[in-house]
Amino acid sequence: MADARARRLAGIAFVAPFLTLYVVILVCPLLMGIGISLHRADLFGARTFVGFDNYARLLVDPVFHQAIGNTLLLTLMIVPALTAITLGLALALNRGTVAAAWLRGLFFSSSVLSVTIVTLIWRFILTPDAGLVAEILEASGRAPIPFLSDPDLTIPALAITTIWWSIGLPMMLFLAGLQQIPQDIYEAAALDKAGAWTRFRRITLPSLRRTLILVVMLQTAAQLQLFGQAQLLTAGGPSGASRPMVLFIYEVAFVRWELGYASAAAEILFMLVLAATLLQYWAVRPREDQ
Amino acid sequence: MPSLELNDVGKAYGAVPVLDGVSLAMEGREFVAFLGPSGSGKSTLLRIIAGLETADRGEVWLEGRRIDMLPPGERGVAMVFQHYALYPHMTVFENMAFGLRNAGVLREEIAARVGEAARVLEIESQLEKKPGQLSGGQRQRVAIGRAIVKQPRLFLLDEPLSNLDAALRMRTRVELAQLRQRVDAAVIMVTHDQAEAMTLADRIVVMADRRIQQVGTPMDIYARPANSFVARFVGSPAMTLAPVTLLDGEGAHARVRLADGAEIQTRVPRGSLDPGAAHDIGLRPEHVHVVATDAATLTAKADLVERLGDRTFVYARLGGDLPITAEDAGDSRVRIGDTIGLRIDGAAAHLFAANGTAHHAEAAG
Numbered sequence: 001m002a003d004a005r006a007r008r009l010a011g012i013a014f015v016a017p018f019l020t021l022y023v024v025i026l027v028c029p030l031l032m033g034i035g036i037s038l039h040r041a042d043l044f045g046a047r048t049f050v051g052f053d054n055y056a057r058l059l060v061d062p063v064f065h066q067a068i069g070n071t072l073l074l075t076l077m078i079v080p081a082l083t084a085i086t087l088g089l090a091l092a093l094n095r096g097t098v099a100a101a102w103l104r105g106l107f108f109s110s111s112v113l114s115v116t117i118v119t120l121i122w123r124f125i126l127t128p129d130a131g132l133v134a135e136i137l138e139a140s141g142r143a144p145i146p147f148l149s150d151p152d153l154t155i156p157a158l159a160i161t162t163i164w165w166s167i168g169l170p171m172m173l174f175l176a177g178l179q180q181i182p183q184d185i186y187e188a189a190a191l192d193k194a195g196a197w198t199r200f201r202r203i204t205l206p207s208l209r210r211t212l213i214l215v216v217m218l219q220t221a222a223q224l225q226l227f228g229q230a231q232l233l234t235a236g237g238p239s240g241a242s243r244p245m246v247l248f249i250y251e252v253a254f255v256r257w258e259l260g261y262a263s264a265a266a267e268i269l270f271m272l273v274l275a276a277t278l279l280q281y282w283a284v285r286p287r288e289d290q
Numbered sequence: 291m292p293s294l295e296l297n298d299v300g301k302a303y304g305a306v307p308v309l310d311g312v313s314l315a316m317e318g319r320e321f322v323a324f325l326g327p328s329g330s331g332k333s334t335l336l337r338i339i340a341g342l343e344t345a346d347r348g349e350v351w352l353e354g355r356r357i358d359m360l361p362p363g364e365r366g367v368a369m370v371f372q373h374y375a376l377y378p379h380m381t382v383f384e385n386m387a388f389g390l391r392n393a394g395v396l397r398e399e400i401a402a403r404v405g406e407a408a409r410v411l412e413i414e415s416q417l418e419k420k421p422g423q424l425s426g427g428q429r430q431r432v433a434i435g436r437a438i439v440k441q442p443r444l445f446l447l448d449e450p451l452s453n454l455d456a457a458l459r460m461r462t463r464v465e466l467a468q469l470r471q472r473v474d475a476a477v478i479m480v481t482h483d484q485a486e487a488m489t490l491a492d493r494i495v496v497m498a499d500r501r502i503q504q505v506g507t508p509m510d511i512y513a514r515p516a517n518s519f520v521a522r523f524v525g526s527p528a529m530t531l532a533p534v535t536l537l538d539g540e541g542a543h544a545r546v547r548l549a550d551g552a553e554i555q556t557r558v559p560r561g562s563l564d565p566g567a568a569h570d571i572g573l574r575p576e577h578v579h580v581v582a583t584d585a586a587t588l589t590a591k592a593d594l595v596e597r598l599g600d601r602t603f604v605y606a607r608l609g610g611d612l613p614i615t616a617e618d619a620g621d622s623r624v625r626i627g628d629t630i631g632l633r634i635d636g637a638a639a640h641l642f643a644a645n646g647t648a649h650h651a652e653a654a655g
Binding site: 184185189198207 | 340341342361362363364367368369371373375376377378379380388389392393436440
């Protein structure tokens with residue numbers, strides 16, 4: 001018995017450092033955030049308990065509603081397109097040639113850039129005064145398109161920028177997934193008279209199901225928290241047309257100094273991301289093979 | 291009607307040749323085993339027939355139709371893969387039905403064919419399971435079922451028994467033999483296991499060094515190996531090969547002398563041999579008997595004694611350190627280190643020229 005106890009203590013000792021870190025930097029802030037969201041608070045420590053007032057205000061705040069709408073729209077524009085593009089790239093580049101290796105590196109390279117650089121690059125491309133797209137349009141005798149100031153175009157512009165920036169990781173995940181599929185299954189399919197489309201639909205896609213869910217969920221969680229590009233490319237404008245939720249939270253907390261209100265918005269975002277993660281479990285669990 | 295015909299099939303990977311001009315003709319419904327060591331080209335040849343590899347030269351014909359230009363699915367062949375290659379996310383039924391669906395076979399016909407194959411293979415209760423839920427033997431049956439339902443003109447089996455444990459392998463071997471009686475198609479099996487090839491095949495194609503060494507019935511291959519490679523590769527324990535000198539003489543059959551001076555009278559016709567050249571004598575263990583030393587042709591020292599119950603194999607060394615394998619009765623009293631007498635059944639001996647070409651004994655009578 002003493003032996004088992006010692007073993008358990010040793011086990012706890014091994015996980016304790018990580019557990020402490022996890023509690024201090026993740027669980028505590030989460031709980032504190034929930035606490036703050038129930039107060040009227042500013043950055044200087046003044047706090048008054050207000051119950052669910054902040055949540056009630058959020059429910060009727062048109063600016064917050066716009067931010068939620070923008071966030072969902074961005075997520076819907078980015079995740080399916082990004083998934084399809086990276087899957088296509090992975091399929092095209094899943095071969096042993098030198099050219100494919102170079103192209104894999106090339107497509108991955110955008111991921112290593114900081115959001116500041118990415119935004120700068122896309123500003124050069126999209127800005128209506130002497131941007132790359134504008135120059136091309138002018139050369140063919142057409143007017144430049146105001147990507148960064150037309151309320152209908154800012155969200156697509158943000159989506160394109162984000163897709164370009166985020167291609168690397170999902171492509172690598174798909175490539176890793178593809179290389180897990182045994183080659184002899186494809187040979188069996190060739191003998192089974194399966195054409196390219198049938199092979200993709202009945203063999204590749206089902207074999208990549210876990211990777212596909214992983215990519216969609218990771219990207220959904222990431223894009224719900226989209227921030228840097230929006231702040232640097234459009235600053236959320238014009239008049240909030242491209243302001244995502246995290247930018248809303250940032251502005252409320254650090255421009256308007258309403259920490260309690262910002263925390264309430266952050267908790268709602270947290271619930272959204274949590275819901276997306278739980279969706280993953282729901283999607284994987286029921287059809288799991290024994 | 292002839293089944294498969296290979297005409298001068300050749301293949302190289304870059305500068306490395308893997309097949310050198312292989313030609314073969316199979317009868318309809320014939321069961322042929324490609325037997326050879328790793329790297330002999332037998333699997334490559336099977337994959338060329340299936341269309342999973344392309345030959346650099348030569349032609350492949352199946353029942354009068356040239357198939358080497360066709361995609362794998364159009365060739366009328368079905369293959370059972372070494373690791374089964376079942377589709378992991380499809381049920382057993384779907385695994386078997388997949389090829390039929392792609393070929394546009396009607397739904398009722400698919401259900402009938404899969405049902406019949408499942409009944410024959412006794413996997414009816416597994417049809418709704420996924421391959422991951424099956425044992426190795428059951429997966430093997432599904433892989434065979436997937437081939438059968440296509441009603442191919444030629445079955446290709448790639449090392450079909452190599453992933454099964456010993457007991458299951460014996461049982462599956464029997465089942466393959468029975469299955470073979472039921473299907474109206476030719477069968478090619480690739481194997482490196484001579485017992486599988488000997489028991490299942492009508493004819494064995496022995497392959498080594500990128501080419502066919504010999505094509506023949508199992509007994510042909512065993513009794514009249516075409517060269518020293520086939521002689522050593524087929525038969526277990528392997529045939530003993532020992533250098534001999536041809537002796538001058540009058541008789542129609544060659545008389546030879548081993549390095550330790552013992553003389554052996556063979557029934558190999560003297561006329562077929564080159565008198566000045568070096569030769570090896572080939573002796574199967576069953577033609578070398580352990581006897582009392584005073585009645586012996588020659589003596590040897592036992593290195594290893596292998597008791598199988600019904601008989602005993604003695605691995606011994608002749609003078610000059612030449613290894614020789616002899617057979618003794620099941621209750622043999624030979625022990626390691628004993629000096630034993632050997633009587634050689636010279637009438638059954640083979641002679642091999644320096645280039646490996648075999649010369650066999652004339653049938654008695």
